[in-house]
Amino acid sequence: MRALLKRYRQSIALHLLLIIFGLYFLVAVLVTVVQLYKEYENTKKEFYDEIQTLPATFGKGISDSVWTYNQELLQSILQGMYNLPIVVGVKINSLDHKMDVQVGAVFNQQNQVEYYDSKGLATEQKLTGLGANALFAHEFPIYYQGPAFSQDIPLGTVTLYSNDQLVFERVKYGFILILINSVIKTFVLWFIIYFFINKHLGKPLKEFTLKISQQNTKFPQPIDLAINWTDKNELLILKDSYNQMIERVNKHQHELLELNQVLDEKVKARTRDLELAKESAELLAYSDPLTQLSNRRAFFDYGEQLLEQAYRQQKSLSLIMVDIDNFKNLNDTYGHALGDQALVAFATTLKNNLRSTDIIARLGGEEFAIMLSNIGEDNAINIAETLRLKVSQIELEHEQLSIQFTASFGVVESLPGSSNIDSLLAQADTALYYSKQHGRNKVTAYSTIANTTTINSVN
Numbered sequence: 501m502r503a504l505l506k507r508y509r510q511s512i513a514l515h516l517l518l519i520i521f522g523l524y525f526l527v528a529v530l531v532t533v534v535q536l537y538k539e540y541e542n543t544k545k546e547f548y549d550e551i552q553t554l555p556a557t558f559g560k561g562i563s564d565s566v567w568t569y570n571q572e573l574l575q576s577i578l579q580g581m582y583n584l585p586i587v588v589g590v591k592i593n594s595l596d597h598k599m600d601v602q603v604g605a606v607f608n609q610q611n612q613v614e615y616y617d618s619k620g621l622a623t624e625q626k627l628t629g630l631g632a633n634a635l636f637a638h639e640f641p642i643y644y645q646g647p648a649f650s651q652d653i654p655l656g657t658v659t660l661y662s663n664d665q666l667v668f669e670r671v672k673y674g675f676i677l678i679l680i681n682s683v684i685k686t687f688v689l690w691f692i693i694y695f696f697i698n699k700h701l702g703k704p705l706k707e708f709t710l711k712i713s714q715q716n717t718k719f720p721q722p723i724d725l726a727i728n729w730t731d732k733n734e735l736l737i738l739k740d741s742y743n744q745m746i747e748r749v750n751k752h753q754h755e756l757l758e759l760n761q762v763l764d765e766k767v768k769a770r771t772r773d774l775e776l777a778k779e780s781a782e783l784l785a786y787s788d789p790l791t792q793l794s795n796r797r798a799f800f801d802y803g804e805q806l807l808e809q810a811y812r813q814q815k816s817l818s819l820i821m822v823d824i825d826n827f828k829n830l831n832d833t834y835g836h837a838l839g840d841q842a843l844v845a846f847a848t849t850l851k852n853n854l855r856s857t858d859i860i861a862r863l864g865g866e867e868f869a870i871m872l873s874n875i876g877e878d879n880a881i882n883i884a885e886t887l888r889l890k891v892s893q894i895e896l897e898h899e900q901l902s903i904q905f906t907a908s909f910g911v912v913e914s915l916p917g918s919s920n921i922d923s924l925l926a927q928a929d930t931a932l933y934y935s936k937q938h939g940r941n942k943v944t945a946y947s948t949i950a951n952t953t954t955i956n957s958v959n
């Protein structure tokens with residue numbers, strides 16, 4: 501026994517095995533408990549579902565028996581329901597109390613369990629064991645439906661009872677299988693872990709200790725060991741061997757520290773440069789350098805997120821496509837510098853008249869897209885009309901001339917879960933080109949043209 505205890509204290513493999521096995525055992529117990537609880541909940545739900553199907557089978561017969569005061573027929577029906585494997589009791593409360601009947605285990609007015617025989621007479625407790633008195637019930641009303649009456653006549657209620665004991669009986673077999681499975685996996689895992697820890701940790705560490713003691717002192721490789729165990733073991737032997745070697749290289753320690761400090765500063769400086777470069781690259785990758793708006797890539801990334809959020813929260817979302825009218829003529833007539841000035845002024849107008857949470861992106865050239873979260877089509881149309889007027893009021897100066905331009909808009913609403921970003925853009929683009937084709941400087945909603953023929957593209 502002492503030899504075994506000494507081996508345990510000196511073996512890292514056994515230490516690790518005990519820790520891993522202990523943690524695994526706790527996790528296995530927790531998982532098993534959770535699994536059993538879920539199995540119990542699912543089985544109980546199945547009982548509820550099965551009980552709720554019984555009114556369709558027995559409801560008509562019970563209603564007719566109560567209506568005709570046929571006590572014998574009612575007792576027969578109740579006995580048939582009571583004999584079902586998911587029912588432990590049945591109680592009928594008629595409105596006039598003349599046909600009140602109880603069979604099996606039922607709750608009284610004080611929510612206490614009472615027992616009745618097949619004739620409805622009180623009797624001693626028949627159900628024993630775990631969960632026998634843990635009843636749960638399903639109540640449904642009964643009506644009389646006759647050709648002489650235009651409406652159903654209420655007769656009372658029927659309450660069906662089941663209990664946790666039946667649930668436990670159904671899940672008992674599964675519990676045994678889960679328990680056996682957990683025990684087998686625990687012991688198999690114990691032997692597997694012990695074999696591999698001893699093979700891949702214990703023996704290599706002994707060999708590594710020998711190599712450390714033979715290491716060239718001119719090129720030592722520093723290591724750091726943090727060991728809480730006070731008993732002699734493989735890692736402590738390794739640490740002792742390393743400490744003997746490090747004593748022979750102390751004269752080089754100062755130079756190594758200085759070199760490490762210099763290298764550390766260089767690494768920090770390089771890291772800062774890389775971080776700045778990364779931030780700049782990310783900014784360029786997601787923004788338009790001329791207008792400082794989001795670019796096409798950013799629009800698709802952020803747009804998909806907004807669509808997914810709108811789908812989860814069951815909220816609407818609208819998309820506005822905008823295109824500057826006759827932008828090519830503007831460039832050709834007044835030059836690209838004025839065209840760039842128009843794009844910047846246009847982007848500034850959009851930003852100044854929209855929420856900070858709205859996505860505004862330049863998709864390319866003079867084409868822009870706006871995504872409005874939690875905004876329906878009507879509000880989106882109003883916003884587009886406001887933007888249209890604001891854009892028409894922009895004035896640019898060119899050689900003492902005042903230059904103005906307009907823009908066309910296409911609006912589409914995405915109902916929760918009905919669209920993806922590509923289909924939404926296509927619909928908004930269709931509405932935009934409808935505005936282009938019908939005079940420009942207009943706002944068109946896709947819903948108003950959804951059933952018309954395809955619109956030809958207008959440059």
